[in-house]
Amino acid sequence: xxxxxxxxxxxxxxxxxxxxxxxxxxxxxxxxxxxxxxxxxxxxxxxxxxxxxxxxxxxxxxxxxxxxxxxxxxxxxxxxxxxxxxxxxxxxxxxxxxxxxxxxxxxxxxxxxxxxxxxxxxxxxxxxxxxxxxxxxxxxxxxxxxxxxxxxxxxxxxxxxxxxxxxxxxxxxxxxxxxxxxxxxxxxxxxxxxxxxxxxxxxxxxxxxxxxxxxxxxxxxxxxxxxxxxxxxxxxxxxxxxxxxxxxxxxxxxxxxxxxxxxxxxxxxxxxxxxxxxxxxxxxxxxxxxxxxxxxxxxxxxxxxxxxxxxxxxxxxxxxxxxxxxxxxxxxxxxxxxxxxxxxxxxxxxxxx
Amino acid sequence: xxxxxxxxxxxxxxxxxxxxxxxxxxxxxxxxxxxxxxxxxxxxxxxxxxxxxxxxxxxxxxxxxxxxxxxxxxxxxxxxxxxxxxxxxxxxxxxxxxxxxxxxxxxxxxxxxxxxxxxxxxxxxxxxxxxxxxxxxxxxxxxxxxxxxxxxxxxxxxxxxxxxxxxxxxxxxxxxxxxxxxxxxxxxxxxxxxxxxxxxxxxxxxxxxxxxxxxxxxxxxxxxxxxxxxxxxxxxxxxxxxxxxxxxxxxxxxxxxxxxxxxxxxxxxxxxxxxxxxxxxxxxxxxxxxxxxxxxxxxxxxxxxxxxxxxxxxxxxxxxxxxxxxxxxxxxxxxxxxxxxxxxxxxxxxxxx
Numbered sequence: 001x002x003x004x005x006x007x008x009x010x011x012x013x014x015x016x017x018x019x020x021x022x023x024x025x026x027x028x029x030x031x032x033x034x035x036x037x038x039x040x041x042x043x044x045x046x047x048x049x050x051x052x053x054x055x056x057x058x059x060x061x062x063x064x065x066x067x068x069x070x071x072x073x074x075x076x077x078x079x080x081x082x083x084x085x086x087x088x089x090x091x092x093x094x095x096x097x098x099x100x101x102x103x104x105x106x107x108x109x110x111x112x113x114x115x116x117x118x119x120x121x122x123x124x125x126x127x128x129x130x131x132x133x134x135x136x137x138x139x140x141x142x143x144x145x146x147x148x149x150x151x152x153x154x155x156x157x158x159x160x161x162x163x164x165x166x167x168x169x170x171x172x173x174x175x176x177x178x179x180x181x182x183x184x185x186x187x188x189x190x191x192x193x194x195x196x197x198x199x200x201x202x203x204x205x206x207x208x209x210x211x212x213x214x215x216x217x218x219x220x221x222x223x224x225x226x227x228x229x230x231x232x233x234x235x236x237x238x239x240x241x242x243x244x245x246x247x248x249x250x251x252x253x254x255x256x257x258x259x260x261x262x263x264x265x266x267x268x269x270x271x272x273x274x275x276x277x278x279x280x281x282x283x284x285x286x287x288x289x290x291x292x293x294x295x296x297x298x299x300x301x302x303x304x305x306x307x308x309x310x311x312x313x314x315x316x317x318x319x320x321x322x323x324x325x326x327x328x329x330x331x332x333x334x335x336x337x338x339x340x341x342x343x344x345x346x347x348x349x350x351x352x353x
Numbered sequence: 354x355x356x357x358x359x360x361x362x363x364x365x366x367x368x369x370x371x372x373x374x375x376x377x378x379x380x381x382x383x384x385x386x387x388x389x390x391x392x393x394x395x396x397x398x399x400x401x402x403x404x405x406x407x408x409x410x411x412x413x414x415x416x417x418x419x420x421x422x423x424x425x426x427x428x429x430x431x432x433x434x435x436x437x438x439x440x441x442x443x444x445x446x447x448x449x450x451x452x453x454x455x456x457x458x459x460x461x462x463x464x465x466x467x468x469x470x471x472x473x474x475x476x477x478x479x480x481x482x483x484x485x486x487x488x489x490x491x492x493x494x495x496x497x498x499x500x501x502x503x504x505x506x507x508x509x510x511x512x513x514x515x516x517x518x519x520x521x522x523x524x525x526x527x528x529x530x531x532x533x534x535x536x537x538x539x540x541x542x543x544x545x546x547x548x549x550x551x552x553x554x555x556x557x558x559x560x561x562x563x564x565x566x567x568x569x570x571x572x573x574x575x576x577x578x579x580x581x582x583x584x585x586x587x588x589x590x591x592x593x594x595x596x597x598x599x600x601x602x603x604x605x606x607x608x609x610x611x612x613x614x615x616x617x618x619x620x621x622x623x624x625x626x627x628x629x630x631x632x633x634x635x636x637x638x639x640x641x642x643x644x645x646x647x648x649x650x651x652x653x654x655x656x657x658x659x660x661x662x663x664x665x666x667x668x669x670x671x672x673x674x675x676x677x678x679x680x681x682x683x684x685x686x687x688x689x690x691x692x693x694x695x696x697x698x699x700x701x702x703x704x705x706x
Contacts, residue, residue, distance in 0.1 A: 039529065040528070040532065103483075107478070107479035107482060107483070125459070125478070126459075126461075129456055129459060129460060130456075130524055130527050134521065134525065134528070136489075137517060137520055140517050141517060141521070153510060154506065156510070160513070161497065164490060164494060167490055168487065168494070171483055171486045171487050171490065175392055175393070175394045175480065175483045176392065178479050178480050
């Protein structure tokens with residue numbers, strides 16, 4: 001059992017073993033979905049996944065964490081289900097997540113992701129947009145694999161419905177995020193509403209899908225859904241912390257990156273709501289500029305230091321961690337699986353990338 | 354019965370009555386899917402549909418043709434099915450079509466559609482991209498209505514599969530189209546391959562879905578699918594003719610519009626393949642320029658005149674029309690429905706917008 005105290009200690013966290021346990025089987029299933037050669041657009045997608053260079057030549061890829069698939073497969077196992085049956089859902093979740101990043105990069109004009117040029121930076125906006133749309137359909141098609149693995153038609157339809165709902169919620173969250181751009185008065189409530197959709201929906205759906213495929217026990221499914229809901233907050237709040245104070249080597253972004261980009265992430269939203277009059281003026285002045293200078297970024301970091309944003313973020317994330325663990329504690333599961341689940345929850349709180 | 358001769362006579366064609374017959378019920382079903390107010394993005398979508406101005410205030414809209422829904426509903430009736438059961442598919446087809454236009458406008462940087470500013474022109478690329486993605490999901494969700502209308506789970510799953518396949522094919526066609534940009538040596542074979550996906554897939558899917566929902570008779574479904582396949586060619590070839598020689602008032606585009614945009618549409622693909630050496634040089638010279646002048650457009654129009662592109666396009670479209678009618682002739686149907694179907698086929702050949 002992870003003690004609550006350990007949540008607040010930040011030290012570089014190794015990737016928990018559960019991520020490695022599914023990696024090989026999941027990787028195979030994922031590659032199979034993108035092994036087509038119906039058109040050159042699949043080369044773009046394999047480039048995006050890190051499996052090929054921009055000319056389509058295979059690369060020895062470093063696999064990503066695959067957080068959402070891991071949550072899905074582990075949830076399925078946790079409720080006593082067959083991991084194989086949840087594999088198509090795990091693949092669909094990763095593809096939808098990747099799709100959203102491809103379109104995000106276009107929206108944010110981000111030229112680099114995972115230390116490589118983004119799709120639009122290499123092929124231009126029109127082709128990157130289409131490639132994202134293709135990936136989204138490949139995700140839909142991955143779910144057709146449920147039937148071959150003995151999942152009933154009823155349950156498959158339920159999975160499609162849940163994923164579609166989550167996906168819509170995610171897109172609506174992206175819309176909210178975009179509509180907040182340039183605003184300096186986003187309240188913490190608005191922020192949480194936005195991240196619960198933009199990030200939370202797909203993470204919550206990951207644990208829910210695994211559980212729903214693995215068990216007919218409504219209480220267990222509800223508990224895993226509730227666990228996923230909390231993890232969505234943990235993940236995004238930690239992401240926002242890393243976006244301001246992350247180590248450039250592990251995150252690929254310089255310190256203060258999200259400040260420079262004027263993102264309405266937790267640190268600035270909380271600082272604005274908690275700062276005194278003087279500090280609020282400093283924030284307002286900095287964010288009113290077209291481009292923030294190094295001195296502006298520094299002054300914002302100082303305000304965040306004074307308002308204790310970083311500690312507040314970690315303690316809030318830690319609370320959500322506890323809720324996720326609480327939800328898990330109500331579900332009967334194998335002791336080894338429970339340990340893996342708890343390690344994963346804890347990892348999300350302290351991860352450095 | 355429409356005589357083959359009448360195909361080649363071009364006169365302004367009134368919208369066949371079948372488009373009006375479904376309009377009210379279809380319009381209601383379509384509006385219902387977009388009546389949500391979960392977020393402001395739905396205002397953008399209602400603006401796109403022509404139902405609201407950019408501030409969200411309702412407009413007395415002029416409804417579009419709704420070609421794909423009409424094909425779907427008429428096909429369902431033609432094979433003896435219940436139009437009500439096909440309505441969710443009709444709505445999904447229109448939403449997917451609209452989604453593709455929203456993203457197309459971003460890709461092509463088109464600032465006007467249906468005589469109004471496009472979504473990205475009003476709200477910017479990021480929000481328009483997201484709005485398109487939302488519309489795509491609303492389309493998926495519309496299909497959930499099949500069950501409420503007594504369509505079996507099996508058949509619903511089949512409908513989802515067919516629509517997903519068509520949608521993927523459409524997106525791959527868009528990718529091909531983009532990858533042809535800037536090339537001056539696209540062969541007619543490549544062109545037909547591209548339009549059979551980009552435009553053909555969804556039109557073929559429209560008649561197929563109507564038939565598959567309306568009947569278990571495999572031969573009838575195959576015939577309607579074959580009819581839809583031919584109509585895809587008729588539609589796009591006619592579209593390409595209108596893109597060069599269309600009347601600005603009805604199409605909203607000036608004469609020569611597609612030449613100026615250097616689109617690899619049928620007229621230039623065919624002219625390049627059929628022109629003599631001298632004319633081919635003229636085409637090459639004009640298309641090599643960054644921007645075509647009025648004189649360039651004129652010289653290209655002259656080459657097209659000399660190579661008889663327009664007549665070739667209409668006669669080719671007319672051949673596909675005949676194939677569509679042939680396919681219909683093998684299906685037993687009510688005489689009034691058959692007349693409507695034939696009118697619709699003929700309309701696609703001579704339409705002015």
